[in-house]
Amino acid sequence: MSSASWTRWFRRVTTGPEQPEHSSTNSQPEFTFTAVFLGLIIGCVICFTNLSLGLQSGWISMMSIQSALIGFLVSRMLPKPLTPQEIIVVQTTAVATGTMPLSAGFVGILPALRILDKDRDGSPPLDLTWLSMVGWSCAIAYFGVFLSPPIRKQVIIEEQLPFPSGTATAQLISVLHDLPPPDTSIRHRRGYRQLDEEDDLNTEPAAEAGPATASDEIEHDASERETVNKAGWHDLIWSFAVSGSFTLFAYFFPVVFAIPLFGVYLAKEWLWFFTPSLSYVGQGIIMGFPTALSMNLGALVGWAILSPLAKFSGWAPGPVGDMTNGARGWILWTSLGIMCADSIISLLPVVYEYALDFWRRSRNYTQLSTKEDHETETPDRLVPNSWVISGLLASIFLGTILVWVVFGKEHIKPWATVLGFILGGFLGIIGIRALGETDLNPVSGLGKVSQLFFAWIQPGNVVANIIAGGVAEAGASQAGDLMQDLKTGHLCHASPRAQFYGQMIGSSISILVTSTAYSLYTRAYPIPGPSFPAPTAYVWLSLARLLRDGQLPDQSALFMSIFALVFGLVSAVKTYASARQWKYAKWIPSGVAFAIGFLNTPSFSIARLIGGILEYVYRTRYKKDGNDIRLVVVASGFVLGEGVVSIVSLVLRILGVGVISCWGCGHGLCGGCPAAA
Numbered sequence: 001m002s003s004a005s006w007t008r009w010f011r012r013v014t015t016g017p018e019q020p021e022h023s024s025t026n027s028q029p030e031f032t033f034t035a036v037f038l039g040l041i042i043g044c045v046i047c048f049t050n051l052s053l054g055l056q057s058g059w060i061s062m063m064s065i066q067s068a069l070i071g072f073l074v075s076r077m078l079p080k081p082l083t084p085q086e087i088i089v090v091q092t093t094a095v096a097t098g099t100m101p102l103s104a105g106f107v108g109i110l111p112a113l114r115i116l117d118k119d120r121d122g123s124p125p126l127d128l129t130w131l132s133m134v135g136w137s138c139a140i141a142y143f144g145v146f147l148s149p150p151i152r153k154q155v156i157i158e159e160q161l162p163f164p165s166g167t168a169t170a171q172l173i174s175v176l177h178d179l180p181p182p183d184t185s186i187r188h189r190r191g192y193r194q195l196d197e198e199d200d201l202n203t204e205p206a207a208e209a210g211p212a213t214a215s216d217e218i219e220h221d222a223s224e225r226e227t228v229n230k231a232g233w234h235d236l237i238w239s240f241a242v243s244g245s246f247t248l249f250a251y252f253f254p255v256v257f258a259i260p261l262f263g264v265y266l267a268k269e270w271l272w273f274f275t276p277s278l279s280y281v282g283q284g285i286i287m288g289f290p291t292a293l294s295m296n297l298g299a300l301v302g303w304a305i306l307s308p309l310a311k312f313s314g315w316a317p318g319p320v321g322d323m324t325n326g327a328r329g330w331i332l333w334t335s336l337g338i339m340c341a342d343s344i345i346s347l348l349p350v351v352y353e354y355a356l357d358f359w360r361r362s363r364n365y366t367q368l369s370t371k372e373d374h375e376t377e378t379p380d381r382l383v384p385n386s387w388v389i390s391g392l393l394a395s396i397f398l399g400t401i402l403v404w405v406v407f408g409k410e411h412i413k414p415w416a417t418v419l420g421f422i423l424g425g426f427l428g429i430i431g432i433r434a435l436g437e438t439d440l441n442p443v444s445g446l447g448k449v450s451q452l453f454f455a456w457i458q459p460g461n462v463v464a465n466i467i468a469g470g471v472a473e474a475g476a477s478q479a480g481d482l483m484q485d486l487k488t489g490h491l492c493h494a495s496p497r498a499q500f501y502g503q504m505i506g507s508s509i510s511i512l513v514t515s516t517a518y519s520l521y522t523r524a525y526p527i528p529g530p531s532f533p534a535p536t537a538y539v540w541l542s543l544a545r546l547l548r549d550g551q552l553p554d555q556s557a558l559f560m561s562i563f564a565l566v567f568g569l570v571s572a573v574k575t576y577a578s579a580r581q582w583k584y585a586k587w588i589p590s591g592v593a594f595a596i597g598f599l600n601t602p603s604f605s606i607a608r609l610i611g612g613i614l615e616y617v618y619r620t621r622y623k624k625d626g627n628d629i630r631l632v633v634v635a636s637g638f639v640l641g642e643g644v645v646s647i648v649s650l651v652l653r654i655l656g657v658g659v660i661s662c663w664g665c666g667h668g669l670c671g672g673c674p675a676a677a
Contacts, residue, residue: 029083029085029086030083030085030086030088030089030494030495030498031089031495031497031498031501031502032082032086032089034078034082034086035071035082035086035087035089035090035093035502036089036090036093036501036502036505038071038074038075038082038090039067039071039089039090039091039092039093039094039097039502039506040093040094040097040505040506040509042067042070042071042090042094042097042098043067043093043094043095043096043097043098043506043509043510044097044098044509044510044513045098045640045643045644046063046066046067046094046095046097046098046099046640046643047097047098047100047101047510047513047514047517048513048517048643048644048646048647049063049098049279049639049640049642049643049644049646050063050098050099050101050102050107050643051101051106051107051514051517051518051521052521052532052642052643052646053279053283053639053643054101054102054106054107054108054536055106055107055111055521055527055532055533055534056531056532056533056604057280057535057596057599057600057604058107058108058534058535058536058539058596058599058600059283059596060099060101060102060107061283061286061287061639062095062098062099062165062481062484063094063095063098063636063639064091064094064095064165064166064169064484064485064488065165065168065169065172065632066286066632066635066636066639066640067090067091067094067095067098068087068088068090068091068169068172068173068176068488069172069236069629069632069633069636070236070636070640071087071090071091071094072087072173072176073236075087075090083177084173084174084177084179084492084493084494085489085492085493085494085495085498087173087176087177088173088485088488088489088492088494088498088499089494089498089499089502091169091485091488092482092485092488092489092499092502092503092506093502093503093505093506094506095481095482095484095485095506096145096481096482096485096502096503096504096505096506096507096510097506097507097509097510097513098510099477099478099481100137100141100507100510100511100513100514101514101518102477103140103141103144103474103477103478103481104136104137104140104141104474104511104514105470105473105474106133106514106518107534107536107537108470108534108536108537108539108540109466109467109469109470109537109540110128110133110136110518110537111527111528111534111536111537112466112534112537112538112540112541112544113125113126113127113128113463113466113467114126114127114522114527114528114537115528115537115538115541116462116463116541120545121462121463121541121544121545121548122460122461122462122463123411123462123463126407126411126463127522128406130515130516130519132406133514133515133518133519134511134512134515135402135405135406136402136403136406137510137511137514137515138398138399138402138511139398139399139400139402139403139406139471140399140470140471140474140475141478141507141508141510141511142391142395142399142504142507143392143395143396143399143421143424143425143474143475143478144424144428144474144475144476144477144478144479144481144482145391145478145479145482145500145503145504145507146387146388146391146392146395147392147424147425147428147475147478147479148479148482148483148486148500148503149382149383149388149496149500150385150388151428151429151432151479151483152483152486152490152496155432155433155436155483156436156483156486156487156490157490161433161436161487162436163435163436163483163484163487165484166483166484166485166486166487166488166491167487167488167491169484169488170487170488170490170491170492171491172629173488173492174491174492179492235630235633235634235637236633236634236636236637237637238637239278239282239633239634239635239636239637239638239641240637240638240640240641240644241641242278242637242638242641243278243279243282243637243638243639243640243641243642243645244641244642244644244645245645246278246642247277247278247279247641247642247645247646247649248645248648248649251649251652251659251672252659252660252661253659253660253661253663254659254662254665254670254671254672254673255662255663255664255665255670256276257275257276257277257670257671258273258274258275258603258665258667258669258670258671259273259274259275259276260273260274260664260667261273261274262274264666264667267667267669268666268667268668268669269320270303270307270308270320271303271320271321271328271601271602271603271669272303272304272602273601273602273603273667273669274603274606274607275603275604275606275607276607277607277642278638278641278642279638279639279641279642279643280604280607280608280611281607281608281610281611281614281635281638282611282634282635282636282637282638282639283608283611283635283639284607284608284609284610284611284612284613284614284615285611285612285614285615285631285632285634285635285638286611286632286635286636286639287593287608287611287612288586288612288615288616289612289613289615289616290586290587290590290612291590291593291612292593292605292608292609292611292612292613293589293609293612294589294590294593294594294597295593295594295596295597295605295608295609296597296602296605296606296608296609297589297594297597298335298338298593298594298595298596298597298598298605299597299598299600299602299605299606300597300602301594301597301598302331302334302335302597302598303331303598303601303602306327306330306331306334306559306598307320307327307328307330307331308327310327310330310331310555310556311327313555314554315330315553315554315555315556316329316330316553321601323528323538325553328601329538329542329553330553330556331598332538332539332542332598332599333542333552333553333556333557333559333560334556334559334560334563334598335539335595335596335598335599336448336539336542336543336560336595337559337560337561337563337564338563338564338567338591338592338594338595338598339448339539339591339592339595340448340564341563341564341565341567341568341571341591342567342568342570342571342590342591342592342594342595343448343591343592344449344568345568345571345572345575346571346574346575346591349575349579377495377496380497381495381496381497381498382496382497383496383497383500395421396418396421396422399417399421399471400414400417400418400421401414403417403467403471404417407463407467411461411463411464411467412458412461412463412464412467412468413458413464416454416457416458416464416468417467417468417471419454419457419468420450420454420467420468420469420470420471420472421471421472421475423450423453423472424450424471424472424473424474424475424476425475427449427450427472427473427475427476428475428476428479428480430476431476431477431479431480432476432479432480432483435480435483435484436483436487447469447470447472447473447540448543450468450469450472450473451465451466451469451540451543451544451547452547453472454468454469455544455547455548459547459548460548461548462541462544462545462548465544465547465548466540466541466544469540469544470540478507482503485499485503486499517647520650520651520654521650523654524650524653524654525653525671530669530671531671531672533600533601535599535600536599538599539599567589567591567594570588570589570591571591573588574588574589574590611635614631615631615635618631619631653672658672659672659673662674
């Protein structure tokens with residue numbers, strides 16, 4: 001079938017029969033072969049990037065804005081540039097493809113199963129084959145996709161939660177295509193048709209803002225378009241090339257990524273060295289200065305205060321980097337306490353509001369049944385309820401069978417897997433609401449909640465605790481990420497059904513891509529290991545062990561409790577300040593980011609701080625009008641450049657091509673050098 005035939009078929013199944021020319025329904029293409037193919041290419045690059053970064057630091061990015069930017073830049077080179085709705089399909093497909101390393105647990109759950117101990121955990125290490133990884137991914141790849149459409153109507157249409165990242169992506173797409181700013185109030189659209197009726201909840205007309213304000217906004221949007229159209233490709237190419245070249249150079253000369261900036265003694269004995277990775281700098285730019293600062297405060301407290309304290313007090317007598325009896329394993333527990341406290345406290349207002357809203361609705365069921373439907377799309381553009389119900393049931397049924405086939409009933413009972421899916425649905429609702437209001441999907445905290453639940457219903461089984469918790473976390477994580485895309489589509493008039501198809505295709509392809517990439521990494525590197533420590537794997541395994549035997553390292557319970565209490569209070573203040581839109585709320589430390597500073601060695605955090613500082617200086621000194629698209633393009637090039645070249649490094653390692661020189665690697669921290677193995 002030709003590309004044109006595919007495009008006509010895609011358009012027919014996503015938007016229904018073609019409308020006559022006089023129809024008021026916009027007939028611009030949406031779900032086209034070009035859009036899907038481009039989204040898959042971008043998504044595969046992001047998938048490799050996220051897998052590499054996730055195994056290194058436990059932190060990955062949706063890259064939704066970056067996907068839209070790259071899709072737009074590439075489309076400018078095509079004979080017929082993509083429409084805004086096609087760009088949304090590109091971005092949606094790319095996000096579904098690129099976030100599978102986290103959703104399917106390749107950066108946490110699977111590495112945790114590789115370091116099981118027969119005597120301590122009751123099970124030998126589980127190293128899945130490629131086919132088993134495909135089966136595991138298939139088991140959990142679709143539940144979140146089918147979970148998203150019914151939740152969309154409640155949180156996006158009825159409640160109109162802001163979903164900041166999704167809204168920002170919609171604003172960017174509107175600017176790039178010279179469209180009016182997206183209306184974030186209740187709209188009266190049916191497909192693309194504007195109805196005459198007006199709602200009392202509509203905001204004041206934009207014209208009342210005054211001629212100067214409107215002129216400034218038009219000028220600002222034109223400046224952003226000019227920035228991307230003229231300098232976008234240039235900035236993306238040079239930042240990609242510099243980052244990729246530097247990464248390849250660091251492969252042959254490993255000391256480049258392990259500079260003993262504070263002296264050889266601190267690097268060798270206390271793991272204080274510097275990794276000048278441009279990818280981490282790009283991540284720091286993307287996450288922003290406040291988050292990068294929180295992460296580095298955590299690194300300072302964890303590695304400069306608590307680590308020496310535990311070592312010299314005899315609480316962690318082993319080597320500092322040892323996860324069993326060293327300071328790194330000791331401060332892990334404090335990090336775990338911070339993450340749990342921060343996630344739970346930040347979720348309490350969401351749970352309370354959800355429960356209160358449910359109670360009010362249940363008491364007014366008659367009024368609810370006659371409530372006006374604010375759905376903005378025609379039925380032919382929505383995902384049918386029959387698909388949703390059938391898909392959810394099929395996902396649970398087939399997923400349970402596949403988990404049983406992969407792991408066997410001796411590791412996890414089928415009924416526990418079913419409960420994992422059900423719990424994942426509830427946690428997904430909570431996580432989506434938190435994401436919609438705060439732009440943070442607290443999957444780390446939700447994962448811990450799921451582990452606590454399964455420790456209660458299936459006590460003493462470490463493997464079942466990890467697997468069932470992973471099933472529950474997968475649905476919550478995936479549904480949350482995809483909901484940001486649905487918010488973008490809603491604001492830019494894209495078909496939810498077209499996005500659904502993109503999510504299904506992206507998730508399907510990513511099963512093979514992620515499984516293959518992870519297999520290659522495990523062949524080339526020890527995981528967890530020096531080059532890819534997989535810090536979140538130890539979080540999963542350590543909590544499962546704690547719930548099994550209740551044993552903690554000496555004095556770690558005291559510090560875990562103190563920091564959990566402190567950051568519970570900090571999270572409460574931050575949540576309160578954010579809800580009231582206080583100016584300085586963003587500067588209150590993020591508990592999750594602070595805890596990530598504990599999990600990773602300082603080398604991962606320092607480079608992100610550099611990126612955060614660059615973002616802050618650029619935004620406050622040079623682009624006070626908020627036009628920071630060019631910086632986002634450069635950051636994207638930094639991240640993707642290292643991600644793509646990491647594939648080259650991986651192939652070189654498998655082929656047996658080693659480093660050129662280990663000069664300067666006397667501290668034993670250089671990946672690829674014998675002393676670091």
